[in-house]
Amino acid sequence: MLAPSIPGYDYGKVQRSPVTVDEFKRLQSVVGFTDDDRQALSDAGELFADEAEALVDGWRKIIGSQEPLSEWFFGPDRKPDDEYKAAVKPRFVQWVVDTFTRPFDQTWLDYQEEIALRHTPAKKNKTDGVQAPPLVPLRYVLAFAVPVIADMREHLVRKNLPVDEIERLHAAWTKAVILTLTLWSRPYTKQDLW
Numbered sequence: 001m002l003a004p005s006i007p008g009y010d011y012g013k014v015q016r017s018p019v020t021v022d023e024f025k026r027l028q029s030v031v032g033f034t035d036d037d038r039q040a041l042s043d044a045g046e047l048f049a050d051e052a053e054a055l056v057d058g059w060r061k062i063i064g065s066q067e068p069l070s071e072w073f074f075g076p077d078r079k080p081d082d083e084y085k086a087a088v089k090p091r092f093v094q095w096v097v098d099t100f101t102r103p104f105d106q107t108w109l110d111y112q113e114e115i116a117l118r119h120t121p122a123k124k125n126k127t128d129g130v131q132a133p134p135l136v137p138l139r140y141v142l143a144f145a146v147p148v149i150a151d152m153r154e155h156l157v158r159k160n161l162p163v164d165e166i167e168r169l170h171a172a173w174t175k176a177v178i179l180t181l182t183l184w185s186r187p188y189t190k191q192d193l194w
């Protein structure tokens, strides 16, 4: 796969995650993520090849409509930093594409750790050189799983697929999002508690 040239998108160029492929396989077993789910993600990726941006636009509308969510994009004047939002967006869109298409290997694990860090004081704001608040609190990152998961179902329904196909693709997306956020919770937790 060609690496897209998105400013700040550093897939394959970040430090090693402390989470190993073996540990991640154990987590995949816990959520029941199978080769079938991998195939379903790839199928969904083809279905939504041109719609990753539309998905992200929908989620960002939700973020923009609630101050407890939008304030993490505010500048020091407590107004939305539109340049920051615009800079983050293509990386968010690329995350959707990557979730559909990238193998869940060590490189992918490394990048999940990087994205997680970019929501915490270790790395937030640094990629874009902005002065927004230094953290997206973990509780909002986790709670946001619900719109991201539910919204996908609505998009699948609009494709007029058979019900069991909707279920198959939606189950795979749900597992992928939960696995991702489980990985992202790691840098938020105290040493050895993850």
Ligand code: HEM
Binding pocket: 008, 009, 010, 063, 068, 069, 070, 072, 073, 088, 091, 092, 093, 095, 115, 118, 119, 123, 124, 125, 126, 127, 128, 136, 140, 141, 142, 144, 145, 148, 181
């Ligand atoms: C399911 C939950 C979430 C997903 C999938 C997600 C996804 C992403 C992705 C892919 C990026 C770009 C990372 C990169 O630089 O490559 C990002 C950055 C960011 N997200 Fe999230 N996010 C989630 C929850 C949230 C929530 C709830 C908020 C705040 C309301 C938020 C605020 C931000 C901010 C401020 C950045 C920029 C961080 C930086 O300064 O580098 N995210 N998010």
